[in-house]
Amino acid sequence: MSISVNEASDIQREISERSAPDYLDQLEAEAIYIMREVAGQFERPALLFSGGKDSITLVHLAKKAFAPGKIPFPLVHVDTGHNFIEAIEYRDELAEQINAKLIVRYVEDTIKAKGLKEQTGKNASRNWLQTFTLLDTIEEFEFDACIGGARRDEEKARAKERIFSFRDEFGQWDPKRQRPELWNLFNGRIQKGENVRVFPISNWTELDVWAYLKREGIALPSIYFAHERELILRDGKLLNNTPVIEPDPEDQIVTRQVRFRTVGDMTCTAAVESAAATLDEVIAEITISRISERGETRIDDQQTEAAMEDRKKGGYF
Amino acid sequence: MDLLRFITAGSVDDGKSTLIGRLLYDTKNILADQMEAIERASKTRNAGEIDLALLTDGLRSEREQGITIDVAYKYFQTPNRKFISIDAPGHIQYTRNMVTGASNADLAIILVDARHGVVEQTRRHSLIASMLGIPHVIVAVNKMDLVGNSEDAFLQIAKSYKELAEKLSIKDLTIIPVSALNGDNIVDRSESMTWYTGETLLSVLENVNVLKDQNQEDGRFAVQYVIRPQTDELHDYRGYAGRVQSGTFKKGDAIKVLPSERESKIAKIEFGGNEIQEASVLQSVTILLEDDIDISRGDTIVTVDNSPIVSQDIEALVCWMDDKKTLKPGNKYVLQHGTARSRCSIRDIEYQIDINSYEKLDEVEALKLNDVARIVLRTAQPIAYDPYQKNRANGAAILIDETSNVTVGACMIE
Ligand SMILES: Nc1nc2c(ncn2[C@@H]2O[C@H](COP(=O)(O)OP(=O)(O)OP(=O)(O)O)[C@@H](O)[C@H]2O)c(=O)[nH]1
Ligand SMILES: [Mg+2]
Numbered sequence: 001m002s003i004s005v006n007e008a009s010d011i012q013r014e015i016s017e018r019s020a021p022d023y024l025d026q027l028e029a030e031a032i033y034i035m036r037e038v039a040g041q042f043e044r045p046a047l048l049f050s051g052g053k054d055s056i057t058l059v060h061l062a063k064k065a066f067a068p069g070k071i072p073f074p075l076v077h078v079d080t081g082h083n084f085i086e087a088i089e090y091r092d093e094l095a096e097q098i099n100a101k102l103i104v105r106y107v108e109d110t111i112k113a114k115g116l117k118e119q120t121g122k123n124a125s126r127n128w129l130q131t132f133t134l135l136d137t138i139e140e141f142e143f144d145a146c147i148g149g150a151r152r153d154e155e156k157a158r159a160k161e162r163i164f165s166f167r168d169e170f171g172q173w174d175p176k177r178q179r180p181e182l183w184n185l186f187n188g189r190i191q192k193g194e195n196v197r198v199f200p201i202s203n204w205t206e207l208d209v210w211a212y213l214k215r216e217g218i219a220l221p222s223i224y225f226a227h228e229r230e231l232i233l234r235d236g237k238l239l240n241n242t243p244v245i246e247p248d249p250e251d252q253i254v255t256r257q258v259r260f261r262t263v264g265d266m267t268c269t270a271a272v273e274s275a276a277a278t279l280d281e282v283i284a285e286i287t288i289s290r291i292s293e294r295g296e297t298r299i300d301d302q303q304t305e306a307a308m309e310d311r312k313k314g315g316y317f
Numbered sequence: 318m319d320l321l322r323f324i325t326a327g328s329v330d331d332g333k334s335t336l337i338g339r340l341l342y343d344t345k346n347i348l349a350d351q352m353e354a355i356e357r358a359s360k361t362r363n364a365g366e367i368d369l370a371l372l373t374d375g376l377r378s379e380r381e382q383g384i385t386i387d388v389a390y391k392y393f394q395t396p397n398r399k400f401i402s403i404d405a406p407g408h409i410q411y412t413r414n415m416v417t418g419a420s421n422a423d424l425a426i427i428l429v430d431a432r433h434g435v436v437e438q439t440r441r442h443s444l445i446a447s448m449l450g451i452p453h454v455i456v457a458v459n460k461m462d463l464v465g466n467s468e469d470a471f472l473q474i475a476k477s478y479k480e481l482a483e484k485l486s487i488k489d490l491t492i493i494p495v496s497a498l499n500g501d502n503i504v505d506r507s508e509s510m511t512w513y514t515g516e517t518l519l520s521v522l523e524n525v526n527v528l529k530d531q532n533q534e535d536g537r538f539a540v541q542y543v544i545r546p547q548t549d550e551l552h553d554y555r556g557y558a559g560r561v562q563s564g565t566f567k568k569g570d571a572i573k574v575l576p577s578e579r580e581s582k583i584a585k586i587e588f589g590g591n592e593i594q595e596a597s598v599l600q601s602v603t604i605l606l607e608d609d610i611d612i613s614r615g616d617t618i619v620t621v622d623n624s625p626i627v628s629q630d631i632e633a634l635v636c637w638m639d640d641k642k643t644l645k646p647g648n649k650y651v652l653q654h655g656t657a658r659s660r661c662s663i664r665d666i667e668y669q670i671d672i673n674s675y676e677k678l679d680e681v682e683a684l685k686l687n688d689v690a691r692i693v694l695r696t697a698q699p700i701a702y703d704p705y706q707k708n709r710a711n712g713a714a715i716l717i718d719e720t721s722n723v724t725v726g727a728c729m730i731e
Contacts, residue, residue: 032601067590156375295350
C-alpha cells in the first residue's frame with residue numbers, strides 16, 4: 001500500500017521564499033494559544049503567580065491573549081512566608097495595575113490548621129509543605145486548571161511532562177501513565193475533583209524568557225539585577241541573610257554584589273555574584289554561563305537524583 | 318532565527334537517547350553541572366563509561382531500567398538555528414508516547430542498529446512518521462563502530478530502507494552512517510568512515526527548509542474563545558480569539574463561518590490589543606467581523622472562496638492508543654478536531670495496516686493497542702475538515718474515551 005503525501009504546489013513554493021518567523025514569535029504564539037485553550041476548555045482556571053520571572057512572563061502572555069479584555073482567571077499565590085519581599089511587592093503592584101483578582105493562601109495557615117510538622121535543621125524549607133496549601137486552595141475554589149510557569153529545560157523530570165499535565169484527585173502526577181498529547185489538540189476533559197496543570201511556556205528556555213522580557217519591555221523585581229546584599233555563605237552558595245533560614249555553625253555572613261537568577265523561597269534560592277545591572281548585561285552573562293539555572297541557584301533539587309520527580313508525584317507543581 | 322522540531326525514533330536500544338546526548342555534547346549545549354550530574358549517575362550504573370543517554374532519560378524508572386519510557390524534550394541552539402529535540406521511546410509498549418512526540422515534529426531521525434538492520438520497530442515508526450506527514454526523514458545507521466565501519470554493511474541497510482520508504486512515499490529522505498557513541502558523522506565528520514562523503518547529521522538538521530512545509534494557501538482559523546470585555550468603552554466589542562491554522566487572513570477578506578455557513582468580512586485583526594494588517598500560519602490573533610453573527614468556540618472561520626469539507630461522515634487513519642479497551646464498530650467516543658468536540662460512533666474498520674508488510678488486512682473486528690487502521694466514523698455535529706495530507710492542522714483529530722477521558726486515538730482524516 002502507499003500513503004500519498006501531497007506535493008507542495010508552486011504557489012506554496014513561492015510563498016515559502018518569505019523569511020521564516022522568529023522563534024520568539026513562534027513560542028509566544030504557542031503560549032497564547034495554550035492560554036486560550038485553558039479559557040475555552042475549563043470552567044474555573046487559575047494562574048499560579050509567584051512574582052518570579054516565569055510567572056511574570058505568563059501574566060504578560062495572558063494579557064496579550066485576552067486583550068482588550070481582562071485576564072479571565074484569577075492570579076493565585078501560595079505564600080510560603082519565605083518569599084522575597086521584593087517579589088511580594090511586585091505581585092501586589094502588578095495585580096492592581098492590571099486589575100486582576102489576586103488570591104493569596106498562606107502555608108503558615110495550613111501548618112497551623114493541619115498541625116503539619118516543619119522541616120528543621122540546615123537547609124530546611126517549606127518547599128514540600130506548599131503542596132498541601134496548593135491542593136487545599138485548588139479544593140477551596142474548585143479550580144479545574146492551574147496555569148504554571150514551569151519550563152521543560154529546567155529539570156530532567158520536567159523535560160518529560162505534557163503541556164496539559166493531568167493530575168488525579170490527590171494532585172498526583174503519574175509519569176508512567178501520561179495522556180497522549182497529539183498535535184495542538186489538548187485534551188482537558190476531567191472528572192470532578194481532578195485537575196490539569198498547564199504549562200504554556202514548556203518549550204521556552206531560560207534564555208528565551210530573558211530575551212522575551214527584554215523584547216517586550218517587561219519590568220522585573222529589583223532583585224533580578226545587581227545590588228549589594230548581606231548574605232549567608234553556605235557550602236559555596238550565597239543565601240539571603242534572613243531569620244527564616246536556620247543558622248548553621250559553619251555559616252559565614254558576607255556582603256556581596258549579587259543578583260538572583262531565579263526567585264523562589266529564600267531558603268532554597270541562591271544568589272549569583274554579578275555586576276549586571278540591566279537586562280542586556282544579565283542576558284550577556286547567562287549566555288556565556290556554563291552552569292544551568294537550577295544548578296546555580298537551587299538547593300532543593302540537589303538533595304537526591306529524582307527530587308523533582310518525587311515532589312511532582314506528590315502533587316507539587 | 319527559526320526553530321526546528323525533530324524527533325528520534327527507531328527500535329529499543331538503537332541509540333536514540335545517546336544520539337541526542339551526543340548532539341548536545343558536540344554542539345557544547347550541555348552545561349557543566351548537567352555534565353557532572355550525568356557523570357555521577359553513570360558511575361553508579363556502569364563501569365564508569367559516560368552514558369550520554371542519561372541526559373534525556375530523566376525518570377527514576379528509566380534510569381533503573383536503562384530504557385526510555387516517555388518522550389523527553391531538550392533544547393539547543395547553533396549559530397544557525399534553534400532546535401527542539403524530542404527523544405522518543407523505542408519500546409513497542411510506549412508507541413503512543415512516540416506518536417505524541419512525532420505529531421509536532423518537522424523532521425524524524427529514525428535510527429537503525431547497523432548490526433541488526435531494519436527491524437519491526439523501524440517499520441512501525443517509519444509508518445507512523447509517514448502517516449503523520451513528517452516531511453523530512455533522516456535514517457541514521459548507528460553503531461557503525463560495531464560493524465567495523467563497513468561501507469558494505471551501510472549500503473545494504475540503506476538499500477533495504479529505501480525499499481521500505483518507497484511503499485510509504487516518504488518525501489525527503491537522507492541516510493547517514495553514524496556512531497552516536499563516538500560522535501561519528503553527528504556534528505563532526507567521521508575519520509573512520511572516509512568513504513562517506515555526504516552531509517553530517519547536524520548539517521542536515523541545520524539546512525532543511527521547514528517553512529515550505531506549512532500550508533500557506535487555505536485560510537483556516539479555529540475559534541478558541543470569544544473576547545467580550547463588556548466595559549463602557551468596549552461595549553460592543555466582540556473579538557474571535559484563535560490561531561491561524563493555515564493560509565493567511567487580511568483586513569477586508571470575505572470569510573465564511575463553518576459549520577453555520579454565514580458570511581461576513583474581516584473588519585479588523587488584532588494582536589495583543591493592537592491592530593495588525595495580516596495574520597499568517599501559526600499566529601495567535603483576534604479577528605473582528607463586520608457583521609454581528611453568532612460565533613462560538615468550535616466554529617471555524619475560512620476564506621470564502623476556499624472551503625474545507627463539512628461533513629458528519631469521516632474516514633481516517635487511526636493509531637489506537639488504549640491499553641485497556643479495544644476499538645470496535647459501534648463504539649462511541651468524543652472526537653476533538655481543532656477546537657470543536659463532537660460525539661461520534663465508529664461505523665466500520667475498513668482495514669488494518671500490517672506493520673511489517675504494510676499490507677491491508679481486511680475483516681478486522683477490533684483494534685488493540687498500537688494497531689494502525691483506517692476507520693469510518695459518524696459525528697453528531699458536522700466537522701469542517703481538510704484531508705490531513707493536504708493540511709496537517711485541519712485534518713488532525715483525536716478520539717477521547719467518554720468515561721475515562723483519556724485520549725485513545727490519533728486520527729488523520731483522509
Ligand atoms: N557501540 C555503540 N554503542 C552505542 C552507540 N549508540 C548507542 N550505543 C549504546 O546502545 C545502548 C542503548 O542506547 P540508548 O541511547 O539508551 O538507546 P535508545 O534507542 O534510546 O533506547 P530506548 O529509548 O529504550 O528505545 C547504550 O548502551 C549505548 O551506550 C554507538 O554508536 N555505538
Ligand atoms: Mg532512549
